[in-house]
Amino acid sequence: VTTTWLPVPPDSPFGIANLPYGAVEWPGHQRPRVAVPIGDQVLDLAGALERIDGDLAFLVRGPSLDHLLAAGPDGWAALRATLVHLLSDDRHREVVEPALLPRDRVRPVLPFTVADYVDFYSSEQHATNVGRIFRPDSPPLPPNWKHLPIGYHGRAGTIAVSGTDVVRPCGQRKPPDAATPTYGPSVRLDIEAEVGFVVGTPSVVGSPVAAADWRQHVFGVLLVNDWSARDIQAWEYVPLGPFLGKSFLTSVSPWVVPLAALEDAFVDPPAQDPEPLDYLRPAGPGLALDLEVRLNGHVVSRPPAAGLYWTAAQQLAHLTVNGASLRTGDLYASGTVSGDRRDQRGSLIELTWNGTEPVELPGGETRGFLADGDTVTISATAPGPDGTRIGFGEVTGTVRPAR
Amino acid sequence: VTTTWLPVPPDSPFGIANLPYGAVEWPGHQRPRVAVPIGDQVLDLAGALERIDGDLAFLVRGPSLDHLLAAGPDGWAALRATLVHLLSDDRHREVVEPALLPRDRVRPVLPFTVADYVDFYSSEQHATNVGRIFRPDSPPLPPNWKHLPIGYHGRAGTIAVSGTDVVRPCGQRKPPDAATPTYGPSVRLDIEAEVGFVVGTPSVVGSPVAAADWRQHVFGVLLVNDWSARDIQAWEYVPLGPFLGKSFLTSVSPWVVPLAALEDAFVDPPAQDPEPLDYLRPAGPGLALDLEVRLNGHVVSRPPAAGLYWTAAQQLAHLTVNGASLRTGDLYASGTVSGDRRDQRGSLIELTWNGTEPVELPGGETRGFLADGDTVTISATAPGPDGTRIGFGEVTGTVRPAR
Numbered sequence: 001v002t003t004t005w006l007p008v009p010p011d012s013p014f015g016i017a018n019l020p021y022g023a024v025e026w027p028g029h030q031r032p033r034v035a036v037p038i039g040d041q042v043l044d045l046a047g048a049l050e051r052i053d054g055d056l057a058f059l060v061r062g063p064s065l066d067h068l069l070a071a072g073p074d075g076w077a078a079l080r081a082t083l084v085h086l087l088s089d090d091r092h093r094e095v096v097e098p099a100l101l102p103r104d105r106v107r108p109v110l111p112f113t114v115a116d117y118v119d120f121y122s123s124e125q126h127a128t129n130v131g132r133i134f135r136p137d138s139p140p141l142p143p144n145w146k147h148l149p150i151g152y153h154g155r156a157g158t159i160a161v162s163g164t165d166v167v168r169p170c171g172q173r174k175p176p177d178a179a180t181p182t183y184g185p186s187v188r189l190d191i192e193a194e195v196g197f198v199v200g201t202p203s204v205v206g207s208p209v210a211a212a213d214w215r216q217h218v219f220g221v222l223l224v225n226d227w228s229a230r231d232i233q234a235w236e237y238v239p240l241g242p243f244l245g246k247s248f249l250t251s252v253s254p255w256v257v258p259l260a261a262l263e264d265a266f267v268d269p270p271a272q273d274p275e276p277l278d279y280l281r282p283a284g285p286g287l288a289l290d291l292e293v294r295l296n297g298h299v300v301s302r303p304p305a306a307g308l309y310w311t312a313a314q315q316l317a318h319l320t321v322n323g324a325s326l327r328t329g330d331l332y333a334s335g336t337v338s339g340d341r342r343d344q345r346g347s348l349i350e351l352t353w354n355g356t357e358p359v360e361l362p363g364g365e366t367r368g369f370l371a372d373g374d375t376v377t378i379s380a381t382a383p384g385p386d387g388t389r390i391g392f393g394e395v396t397g398t399v400r401p402a403r
Numbered sequence: 404v405t406t407t408w409l410p411v412p413p414d415s416p417f418g419i420a421n422l423p424y425g426a427v428e429w430p431g432h433q434r435p436r437v438a439v440p441i442g443d444q445v446l447d448l449a450g451a452l453e454r455i456d457g458d459l460a461f462l463v464r465g466p467s468l469d470h471l472l473a474a475g476p477d478g479w480a481a482l483r484a485t486l487v488h489l490l491s492d493d494r495h496r497e498v499v500e501p502a503l504l505p506r507d508r509v510r511p512v513l514p515f516t517v518a519d520y521v522d523f524y525s526s527e528q529h530a531t532n533v534g535r536i537f538r539p540d541s542p543p544l545p546p547n548w549k550h551l552p553i554g555y556h557g558r559a560g561t562i563a564v565s566g567t568d569v570v571r572p573c574g575q576r577k578p579p580d581a582a583t584p585t586y587g588p589s590v591r592l593d594i595e596a597e598v599g600f601v602v603g604t605p606s607v608v609g610s611p612v613a614a615a616d617w618r619q620h621v622f623g624v625l626l627v628n629d630w631s632a633r634d635i636q637a638w639e640y641v642p643l644g645p646f647l648g649k650s651f652l653t654s655v656s657p658w659v660v661p662l663a664a665l666e667d668a669f670v671d672p673p674a675q676d677p678e679p680l681d682y683l684r685p686a687g688p689g690l691a692l693d694l695e696v697r698l699n700g701h702v703v704s705r706p707p708a709a710g711l712y713w714t715a716a717q718q719l720a721h722l723t724v725n726g727a728s729l730r731t732g733d734l735y736a737s738g739t740v741s742g743d744r745r746d747q748r749g750s751l752i753e754l755t756w757n758g759t760e761p762v763e764l765p766g767g768e769t770r771g772f773l774a775d776g777d778t779v780t781i782s783a784t785a786p787g788p789d790g791t792r793i794g795f796g797e798v799t800g801t802v803r804p805a806r
Contacts, residue, residue: 118646142641144639148584150642150646152555156559157729160608170726172550172680205563205570206806229725240644241643241645244721244722274583277575277586321586322573322632322648323573324560403726
C-alpha cells in the first residue's frame, strides 16, 4: 500500500491512489496552472517539478493539460511515478509543500482544449427508455443498436467546466398536437449523466485504432452533464440527429482521472449478444463508476456505469474504424448512464417518464423537468486499491432564465 | 472599374475584384504563408505588407488565416482596401513584386484552424431526392424541413485541404435484404458538392446571433466536398444522424473568398412557404455560385447554389438561436447543392438514383458510385463586377483503395 506523508484522510476521494489532473486559477499567477488534488489540498505541478525534473515540468508548464495529453503513455506513466514518489517519500517535503494550497483557494477551469466531441448512446437501459418515450410505436431499440455503438458529433465549442451556469435555451418546438412550431424557451430542460473519455495520443487519418489499443490513446476519464432541451430535440432530430437540443452547453468535471488510477474499477462488461464484429473485439473492461445525481442537493438517482453495454475500447474502435483520425483533446462520452431500476436513471426524461411521473423533492416540490434556479450536481466514485474510493469530484451547474 | 497594373487576363477567376485568402507552403519558408492569388500569380501577404503597415501585417504573419478571421469586419475591410490599393497603383510595384510567385510554385494547406463544423441540409431538391431514396415509404421532406434549416455537427478534425487523397473507408453496412451487418470497405462511396461559410468573429455563449447580423460574423466562402459512404450511413444514421458515413474526410478548397468580393453574387433566395419564424428573418441574400462537378475530368453536374432554400444568414441564426456560441474558425456548410434538373444534382446517389442509373463517362465506362482511382473535382464561379467572374478555385481528391 502506498501511503503519503501529507495529511490525507484515509477515506478521501483524492488519496494518493487517485492523483487526477486539472487546470486551476492559482493566486498570484495570470494563467491557469496544471494541478493535482490531494486530500483537501491541491498541488501546483509545475511549481513542484520545476527544480526536480525539467522534462516532466515541461509537460505541465502550460495553462492546460494539452501538453501532458499529447505526451502519450510513457510520459503519463513517468509523471505519475514521479508524483507518487514525491508524495510518498517525506524527504521531498521541502519541494512539495511550497507548491500546495487548500483546494478551496483555487478555481478550476476547462482542463484541456477540446478537439472533437462525440457522444455515444451506450446504455441499453437508457436507449430502451428513450426509445419507448420518443418512438412509442416502434421497437424501443433501433435495429443497429446491438451491432454498433451509436454515436454522433456534438459541439466542442460549448463544452464548459463545472460551475458554469446553463442559460435556458430558446428555439423551435412543436408539441405533437400543434399544427406548427413556435419559438420560445425550452420547457423540457433536462440533464444526462455521462462518463467521458479524454484522448491523449493522436492517430493518423486512414488508420483505424484497434480496440485492443485503446489505452495507448485514452488518457483518462471525467464526468459529463450533457444538458438537453427535450422539446427542441424532439422536433429537430429526424433525420440528421440531435443538434440545438444539445449544443447550448455541455458541462464537464474539472479533474481528469487517469486510467492508471482505475485498475481496481475495471470490470467485465455485460455479455453482448449478438457477438460484435471483429473490429469491436476484444471489448476491454467496463468501468465500475458509481454516479450520483443531485437536484438542489437531493439525490435523485445513482446510475451505475458498470452496466454500460458498449465499452470505452469499443467506442474508440468504432469511432476510428472508417479511418477518422484522433486528435489530442478529443472527448468521447458514454451517453446517459442508466441502470435497471428507476432510481438508477441518468436523465429526468427517464426518471419522470417524460414528465408524467414527477420527481418529489424534500419540502413537497416536484419536478418534471428543470426549473430556473435549479442546481444539478453529478458526482462519482470508483473502487480503488484496498477498499479505498477513487473520487471524480463533481460536475455542477445552475439553470438561469432564458434571455 | 478597379484595374491592376499586374498582368492579369480580364477573364481570370482571380482578378482584382476577387482577392481570396489562403495559406500556402512558400519556397524558402518553413511555415506556411498567408497568400492571395492574383491572375496566375500568388502574393505573400506578410512579405508585401511588412514594410507598409505593421498592424495589417500582424493579421497575416501567422501560418494560417486564424488571426485575420479573428480581426472582425473592420480588420477585413482595412486589409482588403490596402490590397486593392497596392495592386491598382503601380507605384507599389517595388513592394509587391518581390512578394509574388507563379501560383504553381506554392502548395496550399488547410487555410485556417477549423473549430466546430456544422453541415446543413438546405437544398430542397437534394433533401427531396435523398428522402425518396432513403425513405421511399414516407413523404420525401420530413415535417420540420420547411420550418428550420436542419443541420448536424460533423468531425472538424478530418477536414482537409483540396488535394488530400480519400482512403476508401471501412465499416459496418447491412443491405436491406441481409439478416446481419458485415464489415468491409464501403461499396457506395459518394461526394457532396457544398458551399461552406467561414466564421471569423466569435460570439458569447447564451447570446444568439440575429439573422441580420450574419455579416458581422461570417468572413467568407469556400467549397466543400463532404465525402459520404452511403452504405455505412444508411445503416448507422437512425436515430442519432450521420456519423462514420461522413467523418472519414471532408475536403475544402484552399481559397476563402471574402463576402466583400461577392456583392454581385447576392441574389434573392427562393420564396419560403410557410413563412419562417421571426428569428429566421430577414432571410438575407442567396449566393449565385455556379458549381461544377467533374469525375475524372468529365463534367457530371452543374449545381446552382442560388436555389438553396435556406440562406447563410438563416443557417447562422438557427445555429446560435439556443445560445450556442461561435468561435473563430467555425465552418458551416450548405449541405449538398442540387438543382431541379438531373444534371444539376450535387451527389452521385442523386445523379445515379442510388446507383440504378449509372453516369456514363467518355470511353464507355459507367459509375454508380466512386471507384478506386477516381478523381472528383468541384469548382465554382460567381458573378463579379462588370460581367467578370469571381473564381473559387477547386476542391479535388482521388480515391485510394481501402487499407
